Amino acid sequence: xxxxxxxxxxxxxxxxxxxxxxxxxxxxxxxxxxxxxxxxxxxxxxxxxxxxxxxxxxxxxxxxxxxxxxxxxxxxxxxxxxxxxxxxxxxxxxxxxxxxxxxxxxxxxxxxxxxxxxxxxxxxxxxxxxxxxxxxxxxxxxxxxxxxxxxxxxxxxxxxxxxxxxxxxxxxxxxxxxxxxxxxxxxxxxxxxxxxxxxxxxxxxxxxxxxxxxxxxxxxxxxxxxxxxxxxxxxxxxxxxxxxxxxxxxxxxxxxxxxxxxxxxxxxxxxxxxxxxxxxxxxxxxxxxxxxxxxxxxxxxxxxxxxxxxxxxxxxxxxxxxxxxxxxxxxxx
Amino acid sequence: xxxxxxxxxxxxxxxxxxxxxxxxxxxxxxxxxxxxxxxxxxxxxxxxxxxxxxxxxxxxxxxxxxxxxxxxxxxxxxxxxxxxxxxxxxxxxxxxxxxxxxxxxxxxxxxxxxxxxxxxxxxxxxxxxxxxxxxxxxxxxxxxxxxxxxxxxxxxxxxxxxxxxxxxxxxxxxxxxxxxxxxxxxxxxxxxxxxxxxxxxxxxxxxxxxxxxxxxxxxxxxxxxxxxxxxxxxxxxxxxxxxxxxxxxxxxxxxxxxxxxxxxxxxxxxxxxxxxxxxxxxxxxxxxxxxxxxxxxxxxxxxxxxxxxxxxxxxxxxxxxxxxxxxxxxxxxxxxxxx
Numbered sequence: 001x002x003x004x005x006x007x008x009x010x011x012x013x014x015x016x017x018x019x020x021x022x023x024x025x026x027x028x029x030x031x032x033x034x035x036x037x038x039x040x041x042x043x044x045x046x047x048x049x050x051x052x053x054x055x056x057x058x059x060x061x062x063x064x065x066x067x068x069x070x071x072x073x074x075x076x077x078x079x080x081x082x083x084x085x086x087x088x089x090x091x092x093x094x095x096x097x098x099x100x101x102x103x104x105x106x107x108x109x110x111x112x113x114x115x116x117x118x119x120x121x122x123x124x125x126x127x128x129x130x131x132x133x134x135x136x137x138x139x140x141x142x143x144x145x146x147x148x149x150x151x152x153x154x155x156x157x158x159x160x161x162x163x164x165x166x167x168x169x170x171x172x173x174x175x176x177x178x179x180x181x182x183x184x185x186x187x188x189x190x191x192x193x194x195x196x197x198x199x200x201x202x203x204x205x206x207x208x209x210x211x212x213x214x215x216x217x218x219x220x221x222x223x224x225x226x227x228x229x230x231x232x233x234x235x236x237x238x239x240x241x242x243x244x245x246x247x248x249x250x251x252x253x254x255x256x257x258x259x260x261x262x263x264x265x266x267x268x269x270x271x272x273x274x275x276x277x278x279x280x281x282x283x284x285x286x287x288x289x290x291x292x293x294x295x296x297x298x299x300x301x302x303x304x305x306x307x308x309x310x311x312x313x314x315x316x317x318x319x320x321x322x323x324x325x326x327x328x329x330x331x332x333x
Numbered sequence: 334x335x336x337x338x339x340x341x342x343x344x345x346x347x348x349x350x351x352x353x354x355x356x357x358x359x360x361x362x363x364x365x366x367x368x369x370x371x372x373x374x375x376x377x378x379x380x381x382x383x384x385x386x387x388x389x390x391x392x393x394x395x396x397x398x399x400x401x402x403x404x405x406x407x408x409x410x411x412x413x414x415x416x417x418x419x420x421x422x423x424x425x426x427x428x429x430x431x432x433x434x435x436x437x438x439x440x441x442x443x444x445x446x447x448x449x450x451x452x453x454x455x456x457x458x459x460x461x462x463x464x465x466x467x468x469x470x471x472x473x474x475x476x477x478x479x480x481x482x483x484x485x486x487x488x489x490x491x492x493x494x495x496x497x498x499x500x501x502x503x504x505x506x507x508x509x510x511x512x513x514x515x516x517x518x519x520x521x522x523x524x525x526x527x528x529x530x531x532x533x534x535x536x537x538x539x540x541x542x543x544x545x546x547x548x549x550x551x552x553x554x555x556x557x558x559x560x561x562x563x564x565x566x567x568x569x570x571x572x573x574x575x576x577x578x579x580x581x582x583x584x585x586x587x588x589x590x591x592x593x594x595x596x597x598x599x600x601x602x603x604x605x606x607x608x609x610x611x612x613x614x615x616x617x618x619x620x621x622x623x624x625x626x627x628x629x630x631x632x633x634x635x636x637x638x639x640x641x642x643x644x645x646x647x648x649x650x651x652x653x654x655x656x657x658x659x660x661x662x663x664x665x666x667x668x669x670x671x672x
Contacts, residue, residue, distance in 0.1 A: 129657040130669025132610055134470075138597060139652040146645025153642075220671045254594075258474060271468050303485030310479025317467050317475075 014319070015267055015283035019290060026294035047175065049289050054178035055080075057285040058237040059256065060263045061189040062230030064281045067264055068193070069226050070206035070273030071126065071133035076234040077256035078144030079118050083235035084248040085151055087111035088159045101163045112235045118144060119231015123224030133223075141257070148250050160246035168244035181240050185233060190278045192229075202226060206273025262313050263288050268320070366607050369655065370622050377633035384636055391515060397628030398517035399424075399576045400595065401621065404602045405528050406572030408620040409565040411603050412532070414545035414612025415462055415469035417566070419454075419476040420573050420599055424592035426484045427451045427577030432493040432587055440503040448574045454480060455570020456563070463562035477596065484589050494586035507583025517579050524575065528568070529617035541565060545612025601648060602627050605655050626651070 059076050066073050087107045090096065096103040122140055126133045151157070168177050175183075193199035201222050205212045213219060242248055267284030269276025288309065295305050377384045403420050410417045427447050434443035458476055462469045495501060509516040532538040540561045543551040552558050580591060606623030608615025630651065631644045661667050 125653060127671055128668055129653065130660060130664075130671060131653060131656045134610060135604055135656050136653060138600065138604075139649040142597065142601070142645045142652075143649025146642045146649065149642035149645070150640055223671075258478065261471075261474060262478070265471055271471060301485075301490070303482045303490065305482065306478045307482030307486065310475040310477070310482065313475035313478070314461060314467070314472055317471050318461075318465065321465070321467065 014316075015280055015287060018266075019283060019287050022287065022290050022294055026290070026297055029298045030294075045293075047179070049286070049293055050179045050182065051176040052293070053285050053289040054182040055237045055241045056256065056259050056263060056288070057182045057282070058185050058240070059230070059234050060260045060267075060281050060285050061185050061278050062226075062233035063260045063264045064267070064269055064276055064278050065189060065193060065202060066133075066226050066230050067261075067269050067271065068206045068273060068276045069202045069223060070209065071223060071226070072137065072261070072271075073119075073122065073133070073227065073230050074137040074257045075118070075122060075141040075144055076230060076260060077253035078141050078148060079115050079231055079234040080238045080253035080256055081148045081248060081250065082118065082144055083111040083115040083238040084242040084252065085148060085157050086114045087239055088157050088242060088246065088248055089151075091159050091161055101161070104161065104164055104167075108239050111239050112232055115235020115238070116228050116232040119234070120224060120228040122231070123227030126227065127220035127224050145250075145254075152250065154250060156247050156249045158247035164243045165246065168240065178240050178244075181236065185236070186278055186282050189229075193278060198222065198225065203274060206275075208274070259288065262309060265313065266316055366605070366619055366622055366626075366655065366659075370626055373626060373629060373633070377629065377636070381633065381636040384633055389632065389636075391518070393628045393632045394518050394521070394625070395515045397624050398521040399579050400598055400602060400627070401521045401624040402524055402572050402576040402579065403569075403595065403599045404606075404620050404624050405525055405617060406569035407599050407603050408606070408608060408615055408617055409528070409532065409541060409568045410469075411600075411608045411610065412545045412612060412615050413541050413562050413565045414548065415562060415565070416473060416600075416610070417458070417569050418470065418473040418596045418600075419458065419480055420569065421592040421594055421596035422477050422481040422484065423451060423454055423570065423573045424577045424580065424595060425587075425589055426454070426480050426487070426592075427574045428581045428587045428591050429484050429488050429493050429589050431578060431581045432495060432585075433488070435501070435503055435581075436496050440501060444578060447577070448571065451574035451577065452567060452570045455566045455573070458570075459563035459566030462566065463559040466559075481590075481593075488589045490589070492586065492588050501585075504582050504585060507579050507581070517583070520575065520579060524572070525617055525621050528572075532617050537561070537564070542613055545614075547613070598627065601652055605652060607655075607659055 059080070063073060063076070087110065090107045090110050091103050096106060099106070118140075122133075122137055125131065125136050125140075129136075170177055172180060193202065201212070201217050204215065204217060205219050205222055209219060238248075238253070263284040264276070264281050265271065265284070266287055267276070267280035267282070269281065291309060291312070292305050295308065374385070383389055403424065407417050407420060427450070430450055431443050431447040434446055437443075438446065454476070458472060461467050461472045495503070506516055506520070511519055532541065540551070540556050543554065543556050544558050544561045548558055551561075577592075581587060602623040603615070603620050604610070604623070605626055606615060606619035606621070608620065627648065630647055634644050634647060635641065664670070
């Protein structure tokens with residue numbers, strides 16, 4: 001009993017311990033290795049880190065919900081790109097020309113609606129056909145990406161609206177707009193998962209679908225709602241990010257699903273469903289961004305970042321298994 | 334057009350379900366992918382006369398060979414109840430390594446060295462998934478990233494090129510022909526026949542099915558589960574190395590991201606061939622059909638004058654329809670029982 005509690009606390013706190021370890025390591029290593037004379041633990045640097053975590057982080061909150069529910073969504077990167085194109089392109093449509101800056105909320109609304117619908121479509125297919133979510137979203141990842149390319153070929157879609165850029169670059173109480181969005185989304189999904197019936201049902205379905213069905217929970221609608229939510233969040237992430245940059249390449253968002261899943265798994269969510277929380281995911285997102293930034297700070301290039309993140313993911317999986325009490329009871333073969 | 338026929342067969346299946354759904358279900362589940370393949374070929378052949386010309390068929394199979402060879406190995410992994418998402422970046426790795434070593438050691442030494450290095454990676458994954466029993470999706474996801482990093486480090490971020498492109502016999506694997514058939518096709522077919530035999534006719538093949546079908550039962554029957562999974566990843570890595578060899582030899586120079594995203598196409602082909610992601614079902618022959626379907630769809634749509642990217646959307650629809658049809662036939666109901 002006691003060892004169970006200890007290992008549980010270890011497992012839950014592991015990600016934050018890892019973050020602290022990284023901070024210490026990069027601060028010390030940075031003294032010797034960094035080319036810039038700025039300290040790594042600089043307050044502005046940390047705020048920038050939070051802002052840069054936002055695109056992945058916002059999607060990762062939705063992925064936590066979907067994975068706790070026992071599914072997975074590989075199509076988020078493509079949904080991200082479609083939403084970005086919808087937002088940037090709709091601002092140039094002639095019917096909205098007379099609106100001036102009034103087009104901005106309409107463009108946002110259009111992008112978010114499209115994202116939600118694409119997510120819901122995934123959910124509907126999973127629900128109605130009974131095909132595994134991995135296969136469904138693997139397919140739609142190709143399909144949605146195809147739609148992105150069909151829209152404008154290999155060319156970027158660009159539209160810069162300065163009001164929008166000002167909004168995206170604004171700071172409120174010291175935090176950038178994107179950071180606020182990340183914090184609000186984290187809180188909203190935390191509330192949804194812990195304080196609402198839908199959230200509790202999502203855990204129940206992910207833990208044991210049969211039991212959930214027997215308890216009278218309607219599995220299908222819950223799954224579809226969760227897919228709609230992750231679609232919405234992928235679109236929200238795109239909307240926040242591209243308000244600032246104003247130009248989207250058809251390849252943008254590729255491999256986002258991998259980053260997002262890595263963050264979620266680092267944060268302690270079980271790939272089999274039923275366990276995980278957004279606070280852990282938030283830690284996972286920060287840990288990854290810290291690693292990217294920290295390795296950059298001490299002069300390592302992207303190749304090292306990829307290598308290290310891959311190995312850390314495997315190491316976390318291994319440690320999680322060792323700490324997991326349930327694992328010890330399993331058949332040793 | 335092809336979608337309509339898929340839909341039609343769905344509809345037909347729905348109508349006949351009341352009569353003898355068990356029988357029809359069994360036939361569809363067993364031969365659905367062959368029927369779909371035939372329908373595609375006929376539809377495209379009617380739409381474009383060039384489609385079935387020898388030149389076109391050869392060029393399609395030749396360009397599918399790289400995906401195909403990787404799909405053969407992934408079939409083993411999937412049947413054993415696991416996933417391999419790392420084949421794309423592993424192929425980049427082997428392509429870059431063999432091109433680099435070609436100039437340093439000469440082709441005769443470079444090829445076995447590259448195979449050995451790639452198989453080490455496969456053995457590492459096999460150890461993690463087989464012996465440590467870690468989740469294969471996450472492990473291979475991590476390895477996708479890690480091997481990508483390894484490749485970038487190895488190549489220093491540079492593209493790799495062979496210095497003397499005219500004077501090397503290395504190009505034979507990708508560009509040569511033997512007996513009037515392009516060598517990549519030969520490699521693909523011979524490997525398919527060999528691995529098909531291994532899977533269908535040897536004790537090892539039966540073990541792969543047993544481990545994927547019910548791991549616990551397999552263990553109690555005295556089947557070495559860990560070792561079987563380990564060998565599956567080793568086979569997958571060998572296939573990836575072969576694919577890397579074909580790719581390197583075909584282009585004699587390469588970017589270090591050459592295999593990026595291929596893991597999904599490979600998986601799509603394997604799933605299209607009817608292998609269940611739960612493990613325990615699928616055959617090498619069906620995977621070959623899945624690979625060919627993907628290749629011919631891509632080619633057929635281009636010949637019909639459609640945009641290149643339309644194939645992604647069509648592939649999406651086909652994957653979902655194929656898997657849906659497959660499991661609908663098995664459960665005897667079109668719609669899922671999920672409440």
